[in-house]
Amino acid sequence: MRGRPPAAGPLLSIRGLDVELAMPRGSGRVLAGVDLDVDAGEVVGLVGESGCGKTLTALSVLRLLPAAARITAGAVCFQGRNLVTAREDEMRGVRGRGIAMIFQAPRESLNPVLTVGRQLELVLARHHRLGGPRRRARAAELCAMVELPDPARVLRAYPHELSGGMCQRAMIALALACRPALLIADEPTTALDVTVQLEILVLLRRLRETLDLALLLITHNLGLVAEVCQRVAVMYAGEIVETAPVADLFSAAAHPYTRRLLEARPRIGAPPAGEPIPGSVPDPLARPVGCAFHPRCHRVQPRCRQAHPEPEATAARVVRCFYPEVASS
């Protein structure tokens, strides 16, 4: 691990984050009281199905929310600064430099009219003010770091000329160009084949070690999370319903939603999955009274319908449930 001083607290600390989204039909809360920590050098997974708010959480950290969304409460502390209240010029210094982000469809996230090399150079020029030859050397160094085969060809190529896996590596190179402390990866392998996915995961693990990089991995794929992450946070309807070390989560998930989600996955060699989760994700404009998950929960009790559970911490876990599951499945 290179010479970073030991951090006093978490590298990134999100507390009580609320985000509202204005839609033509009205305004609804899409993130409610999100608490999430990422320590320096740690890999944290943020898991949930579509519409749960995980991408919005990431965009909130970097203040890249769409115009219709607003942060209405909460704080995002990064390296001693609250990013929610930071000025825009301060944020520009954080984006790319302190925190970098990679996105789901790599080919669509790269500028289609610039070569990969040019895009890398632009990022380097923006943040580091390196001269021409040193920029090129650094670009080549980055390509080697992300294990791009034939770096010279890739740097000259346009995104549409590269495969999905290579575009994703290029995007990782772009993100790491300025040695950020935290990399947020939003569904980095969803659009990729499973063999390519494994390569990218291996790469991310390796980079984390050589660069002392903290990683926030956002995905709907629970299997991925087990491979790469040390801690996992599960989101449902804009709330974090469970946070736990990954081994604990997979062996004995506490929140009923997590438990059912784990069971719902088809597994090789296992009999077909049991009861799927009934119902569907609530409309942000019509959040249920009480626990957000209660209409679909197999353990629902009267209290769940009236009171809203707050996060309860036990040992290394945090669970938002009045009647969490106990012991192993």
Place this chain on the structure above:
Amino acid sequence: MSLLAVSELSKDYAVANGAFRRRALRAVDRVSLDLGPGATLGVVGESGSGKSTLARCVLQLERPSSGSVRFDGHDLSGLHGRALRGMRRWFQLVFQDPAASLNPRLRVGATVAEPIVLHGLRTGATAVRARVEELFRSVGLGPEHVERYPHQLSGGQQQRVAIARALACEPRLIALDEPTSALDVSVQAALLALLRDLQRQLGLGYLFISHDLAVVSAMAQRVIVLYLGQVVEEGPTAELLARPRHPYTQALVAAVPRDVPWATPARLLVTGEPGSMLERAPGCRFAPRCLWATARCHAEAQTLRSVGSDHRTACWRSVEGELPPEGLSCAIPG
């Protein structure tokens, strides 16, 4: 009599090569498969494997360049026009992107009603309407959904409509091209359960295409594995996934994420990307990326040979026992 018998099916596309010349891109290369009534055959492959093209050619949505497709004994390549349209009701396709597969300007009830009317399966508006509602119920949707437009439904609901449309023809075979890839895990589980129920009730045959081995394992009794348009391995699902006998299949199985955290050594059995389909190297198409490749692999074209009951592989080294059954577990640092 098998429901679907495909023999040596190939599909070529003409691709511009330079300003004036054209080359043939062989998207599907002499694929044969067999499906019995009421059974499910899984077709596994990654991008570029030709699996979607295969489905479209089998269903005659594109005409194969060579080879034959026999449905219930009838040779489909000889059929055109009205005769082919009449046959279409026996085999249907469910697409990967449910939103794109429904006409955005038609209410979903009308979309499902269309095949009923086209094939004269019910007469009179009331009977058709009743049948539409019956179909909606059978896929888990209610009568309130019948008058909706596709964009007013969720992804899972849209896919149910697509399944209802396929069922409206009262087919005997449904091909499903990655039907749940675009959907969430919980929605996927429900849909797969629905598909299994329908198969039990109606005796449908499924051609189930997916890149997701876990899904295929839950749905199919037999599997064929495609790589760059060719079948590299085929066999009973459980057997093939437990003891894969082709290096590519081994790599695929190894790449599936496990629930065992962090400490597992990486199981990277294959790197890089599949080559272009334009290259017509004489030997095995997987050889350039294969950890076991020898000179013979690069020079000699591979054919499928038996390695067990009903289990065939296109790897000669595997046939001759030179491959460990579980493949090589590369301990890559990290």
Place this chain on the structure above:
Amino acid sequence: MRRTDAVTLIGLGITLGLVIIGVLAPWVAPMDPYATDPARALRPPSPPHPFGTDVFGEDILSRVIWGARLDLLIAAAAVGIALALGGLLGAIAGFVGGWSDEIVMRAMDVLQAFPNFILALGIAAALGPSLPNLITAIALTNVPVYARLMRSQVLTQRTTPYALAAVGVGNPMTRVLFVHLLPNTWSPILVQATLQSGWAILQAAGLSFIGLGVRVPTPEWGVMIGMGVQQVTTGQWWVAFFPGLAIMVAVAGLNLLGDGLQDWLDPKRP
């Protein structure tokens, strides 16, 4: 109300207003548009001629009102013909492809190789100045736009999964084209037609202005501007001004309506 909705309504209001005025011209116009009165020639705007009179003593207000009827008729007919013919050709080219595509598109290329107005001028000159010939000339010059638009729409829609599904359930090709593809193509075409109607009015006015469309003394806005052009330099600005203003209002209204229609027709509109 959203800004786009307001804009659409303004456009709709203007267009509908002009249509109503045109339809009801015989009852709305205070005077006979052909009634000449040399004694009252070139009166500035004042009662009983709110828009003044022209060189023949005809009431400009009444002529502008009757002009609405004529110009809107010309625009609707010309655009309608162009849309039908061009749309049909484009649909065939896009759907059938192959040689029919090549032939149709090269024919469109030939038509589009001429500057739009010059082509209309040529056709009108060849056919002779009259109302039907004016409509024909404008229609023909606008056919390529619709042909291309329809062709590209059909090509796009043809490869969508739902089109493939329509074939898959057993639809014959004609049903695929008419029931599935075309309803998904006409939205941008309708918008284009609305916007082009404004342009068609300008073309009609332009051709009439130079004498190749309808002739003096027909109450058509272009003709009226032609009649008033000389008077501008001698200080009688109103003869050309009011028909020009009418053209501007009509074209603006049609454009606003066209812009708004684009949003309105989108089935995914919340």
